[in-house]
Amino acid sequence: MKDDQRALLLGLCAVLLWSTAATAFKLALAELSVLQLLFVAVWVSAAALLGTLAWQGRLGLLWRELRAAPLGFLAMAALNPLLYYSVLLAAYDRLPAQQAQTINYTWAITLALLSIPVLGQRLGFRDWLAIVFGYLGVVIIATEGAPFSLAFSSGVGVTLALGSTVIWAVFWLLSARSKGDAAISLAAYFVCAAPISLVLCLLWGGGLPPSGGALASAVYVGLFEMGFTWLLWSTALRVASNVSRVGNLIFLSPMLSLVFIALILGEVIHPATLLGLALILPGIVVQQGRPAPEPPDKAPQ
Template structure:
């Protein structure tokens, strides 16, 4: 009997998108009390525990052992990239920028992926790809300069650089991870198991443990819903769907929903330039998706 159900997939996909839309707000709530390294340490430990539970429920420990024996050096490298390096750069960007800027800038990772796929995967860029990237990066300038593109004045040049740099790290992670035949949850757990020591040692020697409980709850939330439970919901949605591409399109709702949470929970007054800038970024990403199909 088929387990496919587009309705169930839609519910799971919307749940994942809704949860992902809250994490930018959670980042800022945690960073009001924790350093980026402390946030990363708490969130990584929680995510690792969630993934351990998931692998146990799915009875994939034998697969994990086989994947480690066959590809341990690759997972050691991927674990350094994600969660350690990528999230450290991303959280520092959020620490320096308003959430309404950092979140849309990070969303350009799909455009960065297309650029890096040329030298690393031997893929070609077409005219529509260049138009998509032009739209996306003009959107970045609109958001980063608060609509005054010609001035090239940024609230935090370092923050903007880190936000865009995080897209390079995330794209690299997915390019090298795409070569794996291991189950996604198995590969992700191996990445967190190998990356967690980097996170904990670096956090301990630089910032130590959090001084109190302030911000820890938000960090736990990040660990649960940035890469833990939400990742499972999204995979289940894609697996259950009769039309996976329609579920995949739900992800375009996330940055707009995120702005609602940023405004309502953090109290940030959304600058008028954010909406057209984000529209340009999403337009560029959608244009690429149509080209691929």
């Protein structure tokens, strides 16, 4: 049953929670390694998704799907959450939160570029203009307002942040071809990723994470970046009579995120970040208006 008021409330809650993700990443990474944070967040998210499916009485469907195509789910899990979040968190570990989160919002522009060889789509003048301005925004943000100097605060961090957009876009394109239940598929990815994340953490992440505030931030990431919030957003889209009206709420996220970054992390928001974001957002709007396969219900961080 469609319920626009409920859809709007759920959508706003999801956007608010996603807006805190960049801050939670940095708080956790202050004491945890990238692989320790990945391990905790993946396991918490897997537990949250399994708990939701159990409450819905659909765990049996998940096990049937996993038995039917274990290698397919394992391959997708390697892309997301394992590779995507490893690269994204490594970018956050090297960059100010305001830079990493804003650059990551170019994933929609990256998707437009990949749709040319993968989907055979043609881009018009407006699309190319949006792409040029979007990546100009990235350069302005990464050089803190001195684009012609090409002096990045962290060249590796910027490369990782841009690389995460490529990984997410590839995952998007592959997921768009799936005809299965989105919630079941997402739970399967995290179930497959969980034991691998433990092995990675033990071998190369410095061992199991210590208790404390950073661990609490990692649990928060697992619940409100990877797990529970996705369910809120998915439900909001499902019960909305006008999906685009709810979908457009996501454009509140980058500005809200900057507010949390400033208030909680104490980062001084550089004018270049705001200018770069002003160049990136129109490109996202243009790409959102393009016809394409239905994407996974996820907001970029």
